[in-house]
Amino acid sequence: MPAFSSKIPVKNVGEQIRVTVNSKLTWVSSKPLGGKPHELSALDHAMALHTVHVIFYYRANPFERGLFDSDFSLSDLLCMYPPVMGRFARGDGGNWVVKCNEAGVRTLRASVGTTLDEWLRSADASEERNLTLNEFEGGGLAIGLSCPHMLADPTCATLFFKSWTETNRGEPVRHPPIYHLPAANARRSLSMGINSIKYLGTKSKSAESPSEKMATATFRLSHAIIKQCLAQIHDECPDATPFDLLAALFWIRIMRLKMPRHDQKHSLSICLDVRKPVHGPIPYGYFGNALHFSLLSLDAELLDTAGLGHVAGEVHRHVADLHGEELLSGINWFESRKGEIGQYAQPFRMYGPELTCISMEHMITPKGSTCELSMYEAAFEKGEKPVHVTYRVGNVEGEGLITVMPSPEAGLARTVTVTLPEEQLAELCEDQAIMDLQPTMLLSGKT
Incomplete structure (x- = not known):
C-alpha cells in the first residue's frame, strides 16, 4: 500500500470521462536515503478508516519550464520525507508502520476535457479525487495529493505541498518535517x-x-x-x-x-x-x-x-x-x-x-x-x-x-x-x- 498515491479514473458505463491519463510517473528522492521504519502513533492508527485529499488549482501553469519537463525540485524535497515514498506494512505486534524503502511517490499526469472555470462549477467529489497533475483546456493546472489519514492529516499534506513550492523557488523550507516530538x-x-x-x-x-x-x-x-x-x-x-x-x-x-x-x-x-x-x-x-x-x-x-x-x-x-x-x-x-x-x-x-x-x-x-x-x-x-x-x-x-x-x-x-x-x-x-x-x-x- 503506497503512502502517497493516486488512482486511474473509473466511471460507470455511459458517464462522461473528463480526466484522461496521459502518463504514469514515480518520483523518488534525488539521493539514496535508507532508514528504519516510520512508526505510527496511537492517534494515527485511530484515523485508519479515512483518507485525505487536497487539490490545488492554478489559473495558469505555475512552472516556468513546463510541468516537470526539466524540474526536479520534488525529488530534492523527497529527501526530507522518507515516509512519503514508503509503503505500509505490519510491524512487530501487528501495528502499521511505513517501510522507508524509497519506492517513490506515484503520480498520474493527465488532461481535463473542460476549462478550469467549468470544472469548478460542475465537477463532483468522485471526479475531483482523480486529479493529480492535470492540465485544463485553455490553461490552468490542478495538483492533487492523496494519502491514508493515518499517515498524515490535512495540515501535513498542505505543508508538504508548500515545502515543494519553496524548494522549487530555491528557498529554505520554512517548516521542515519533524517525525518524533519530545x-x-x-x-x-x-x-x-x-x-x-x-x-x-x-x-x-x-x-x-x-x-x-x-x-x-x-x-x-x-x-x-x-x-x-x-x-x-x-x-x-x-x-x-x-x-x-x-x-x-x-x-x-x-x-x-x-x-x-x-x-x-x-x-x-x-x-x-x-x-x-x-x-x-x-x-x-x-x-x-x-x-x-x-x-x-x-x-x-x-x-x-x-x-x-x-x-x-x-x-x-x-x-x-x-x-x-x-x-x-x-x-x-x-x-x-x-x-x-x-x-x-x-x-x-x-x-x-x-x-x-x-x-x-x-x-x-x-x-x-x-x-x-x-x-x-x-x-x-x-x-x-x-x-x-x-x-x-x-x-x-x-x-x-x-x-x-x-x-x-x-x-x-x-x-x-x-x-x-x-x-x-x-x-x-x-x-x-x-x-x-x-x-x-x-x-x-x-x-
Whole structure:
C-alpha cells in the first residue's frame, strides 16, 4: 500500500470521462536515503478508516519550464520525507508502520476535457479525487495529493505541498518535517478528549448499517458578507470568529433539515489542529496526526429556537475552554486500548457518526506575520498562487461533515465545504438563510 498515491479514473458505463491519463510517473528522492521504519502513533492508527485529499488549482501553469519537463525540485524535497515514498506494512505486534524503502511517490499526469472555470462549477467529489497533475483546456493546472489519514492529516499534506513550492523557488523550507516530538509534548498534545472519543466510538458502532449516499457542496463566502454577519451577532458574541459564526450557522441549518426532536440533545463534533501552544508548542512541521476532537452538545429546542449569535457564542466558549488535561486523557485512553502484544484496537469512523466540523483557521496567515501558513501562499517559480484549494476527507458517513477553510480573498472571507446525505444536501443548497449569504457555489455533487 503506497503512502502517497493516486488512482486511474473509473466511471460507470455511459458517464462522461473528463480526466484522461496521459502518463504514469514515480518520483523518488534525488539521493539514496535508507532508514528504519516510520512508526505510527496511537492517534494515527485511530484515523485508519479515512483518507485525505487536497487539490490545488492554478489559473495558469505555475512552472516556468513546463510541468516537470526539466524540474526536479520534488525529488530534492523527497529527501526530507522518507515516509512519503514508503509503503505500509505490519510491524512487530501487528501495528502499521511505513517501510522507508524509497519506492517513490506515484503520480498520474493527465488532461481535463473542460476549462478550469467549468470544472469548478460542475465537477463532483468522485471526479475531483482523480486529479493529480492535470492540465485544463485553455490553461490552468490542478495538483492533487492523496494519502491514508493515518499517515498524515490535512495540515501535513498542505505543508508538504508548500515545502515543494519553496524548494522549487530555491528557498529554505520554512517548516521542515519533524517525525518524533519530545515525550512531554507528545503526551500532552497529540490526543482527544476521552469522553468525546468514547462517544464517537459508540456512535460509530451503532451506525454500521448501510449508509445513505453522500454528496458534497462548497460555498465561498466573501469578506463583506462575513463582516456583516459578525456585526449582526456582536452584541451576543463580541469575540466571535468566522469559524464560530459559520460552524453555528451550518449546524443550525443542517439540524433543521434533520428535524430534531425537542426533547433531545444534539452534538457537534469539533475538530481542531493542535499545532499551536497548549502547554507546550507543537511545531507546524510535525508529520503525523495532530488533531483534537471534542463534542459540543445543546438541547435540540435551543438549537432550533435560539438566535445565531447565541449558538456562535456557545461554539466560541467551547473552543476557548479546551485545556491540556482533556487532551492528555485522550492519548492515555488510546494507549490503554492496546492488546497484550501491544497491538492497537480496531479503529472506528471519526468523521460523521456525529455531525463533524473541521476548523482550518490555523492555516490563515496572521496579518503582519512572515510564517506563510496559508495554502494560498503556495506559489512556484512564476509566482502564480492557487485560485482554489479543496480539502476532502474520505469515508465520511452518517451525520456528515462541515469544513471551514480560508478563501483566496483576503480578510474574513471563508470557504465552507459540506458533505451530507444526498437529499439533505440538495435542501441545504436551497436553504434561504444560506442563500442570503450570496455564496459562490463550487464543486457540488456525489462523493
